[in-house]
Amino acid sequence: MTGISFIQQVSKARNGVGAFIRPCKKVTLTYCNFGGSSKGIRDFLRLRLANFTKQYPEIQFQVLQKPGFHPVIKGEYIGSDANVGKQICVKNWNIDVVENKLKLLVNSSGKQLKKPKQNVKSLNESVRGIWSPFHVDPAHRYKI
Amino acid sequence: MSASMLRFASRRTVSIYNSSIPKALNTTIRCIATSPVKTLTETKSSFPDHKFSYEKACRQALVDNTLTNKSDTLDFGAYQRTFKLTISEEEASKIPSILALHARLNLSKNYQYSTLVRSLTCQTADSDYADNLQMSLFGAHLLSYYVTEHLIATYPRLPVSILRNATEAYIGDYSLYDVAKNVWGIEADSTSNLEKYLAKEPRLFRFGRLRFSSHTTEVEKGITKIGSTSELAITKATAFSNAVRAIVSGLYAHDGEEATKEFIKNHILSRKIDVGKMFQFRSPGKMLVKLLKAQKMEAPTIRLISETGRNSSSPVFIVGCFSGEHMLAEGQGSSLKEARIRSLVDALKAFYLYRPLDPKASSDKDFKPLFVDAGETFY
Numbered sequence: 180m181t182g183i184s185f186i187q188q189v190s191k192a193r194n195g196v197g198a199f200i201r202p203c204k205k206v207t208l209t210y211c212n213f214g215g216s217s218k219g220i221r222d223f224l225r226l227r228l229a230n231f232t233k234q235y236p237e238i239q240f241q242v243l244q245k246p247g248f249h250p251v252i253k254g255e256y257i258g259s260d261a262n263v264g265k266q267i268c269v270k271n272w273n274i275d276v277v278e279n280k281l282k283l284l285v286n287s288s289g290k291q292l293k294k295p296k297q298n299v300k301s302l303n304e305s306v307r308g309i310w311s312p313f314h315v316d317p318a319h320r321y322k323i
Numbered sequence: 324m325s326a327s328m329l330r331f332a333s334r335r336t337v338s339i340y341n342s343s344i345p346k347a348l349n350t351t352i353r354c355i356a357t358s359p360v361k362t363l364t365e366t367k368s369s370f371p372d373h374k375f376s377y378e379k380a381c382r383q384a385l386v387d388n389t390l391t392n393k394s395d396t397l398d399f400g401a402y403q404r405t406f407k408l409t410i411s412e413e414e415a416s417k418i419p420s421i422l423a424l425h426a427r428l429n430l431s432k433n434y435q436y437s438t439l440v441r442s443l444t445c446q447t448a449d450s451d452y453a454d455n456l457q458m459s460l461f462g463a464h465l466l467s468y469y470v471t472e473h474l475i476a477t478y479p480r481l482p483v484s485i486l487r488n489a490t491e492a493y494i495g496d497y498s499l500y501d502v503a504k505n506v507w508g509i510e511a512d513s514t515s516n517l518e519k520y521l522a523k524e525p526r527l528f529r530f531g532r533l534r535f536s537s538h539t540t541e542v543e544k545g546i547t548k549i550g551s552t553s554e555l556a557i558t559k560a561t562a563f564s565n566a567v568r569a570i571v572s573g574l575y576a577h578d579g580e581e582a583t584k585e586f587i588k589n590h591i592l593s594r595k596i597d598v599g600k601m602f603q604f605r606s607p608g609k610m611l612v613k614l615l616k617a618q619k620m621e622a623p624t625i626r627l628i629s630e631t632g633r634n635s636s637s638p639v640f641i642v643g644c645f646s647g648e649h650m651l652a653e654g655q656g657s658s659l660k661e662a663r664i665r666s667l668v669d670a671l672k673a674f675y676l677y678r679p680l681d682p683k684a685s686s687d688k689d690f691k692p693l694f695v696d697a698g699e700t701f702y
Binding site for chain 1: 419420422423426427428429482484485487488489491492493495497498501502504505506507508588589590591592593594595596597600601602603604605606609610628629630631639641655
């Protein structure tokens with residue numbers, strides 16, 4: 180239209196408004212077949228892995244044998260590179276701790292933990308707007 | 324995926340398809356009354372029309388000689404392309420990333436894994452596998468239909484240029500690239516065959532990633548070669564967005580129209596755009612005068628409401644834009660001119676961004692036609 184030109188935009192994601200997609204996309208579990216530090220994760224793989232993976236069909240689970248190393252679980256997340264994910268070493272930990280650590284990876288957003296500077300963070304502008312001294316009745320205005 | 328739906332997705336078929344739902348689609352571009360004399364006298368603009376990426380996606384040329392329709396050339400639904408190789412459902416269900424993507428998008432059981440594989444395969448010169456060309460073409464039309472419909476229902480007075488721009492903001496290449504990569508977690512197949520061999524990855528797994536011939540190739544680490552000899556090379560953003568379009572069209576084929584609409588609403592229309600910030604008025608004063616005249620309202624006057632520090636380094640003026648007794652908008656600025664222009668722009672936006680309460684699109688079940696106004700009478 181004449182008189183109006185446009186400014187291009189790209190829509191911004193609001194995960195959870197409409198559809199929710201879990202940010203965790205892949206979990207890799209490495210273990211050693213005979214090392215003592217891998218006992219907990221070996222128990223987990225044997226007893227609980229099948230049930231655990233059924234709960235999260237949207238995540239790829241990869242199990243790797245790494246002889247001679249401590250067991251590590253790694254999470255990969257959507258929107259970040261594969262080598263930026265989160266890793267937790269689970270050496271000497273028992274089956275329950277391993278499961279809790281896996282849940283931690285699965286429920287994480289993949290972002291680095293940081294202290295928020297503001298209590299509310301929003302894409303939307305404030306509905307109320309900023310308070311303006313100019314819209315107060317002149318009789319009640321602050322006078323120097 | 325049913326073969327008939329895929330055949331539907333050929334280029335000409337889509338236009339036929341549109342004509343079967345003409346009312347809604349034709350309203351996507353608001354009809355401007357033009358006299359026959361004007362078309363005779365009008366000289367062609369020297370600048371070509373700006374095409375948005377979603378519009379280009381709807382008008383892809385089908386560079387393929389295999390497109391055939393043996394029986395009747397006018398039966399557009401019967402056009403078919405033949406592929407030498409396809410990934411079967413059994414093979415596709417062995418690819419972990421496809422299974423994960425299927426679950427992540429919460430697709431129904433009707434949606435076949437092999438359709439997802441096909442959606443992630445772009446047309447390349449050296450591949451004989453079934454590609455997503457027609458699917459993405461059909462998906463582009465589906466997306467543009469539902470998104471424009473939503474925008475027209477929500478903002479019935481939006482000017483055409485802003486409407487197209489808002490549609491582009493939802494379903495342009497960059498937006499859909501963000502959807503595919505940063506929300507759905509689709510990965511591009513960037514590793515070489517050697518790397519795949521060393522990682523002991525089964526050959527089948529590459530079909531779980533997005534495969535396309537790129538404009539740029541990484542020759543070695545840190546060196547990127549720009550430019551490709553292949554005619555079928557597309558940009559990364561186009562490849563990812565075509566995958567999204569293809570997945571949407573697959574949904575239409577497997578689950579039907581309602582499911583597609585719901586899917587687009589959940590994944591595309593739920594994203595955030597700010598239509599108010601898309602406007603850029605060249606001369607808001609003149610436009611407002613015209614607009615008010617067309618609406619049979621009094622010409623605008625700007626009146627000072629409040630001010631402070633006129634002679635200081637940081638003055639503030641609050642002005643109102645009035646038509647007769649009605650205040651249309653308010654503007655604030657550090658000079659009278661700035662405040663005046665802000666108030667004019669706000670007055671125009673207040674008109675164009677009119678939004679009915681509880682907007683309903685024409686494909687909604689409880690849709691009732693709504694008369695907003697007679698349209699733009701002065702252009």
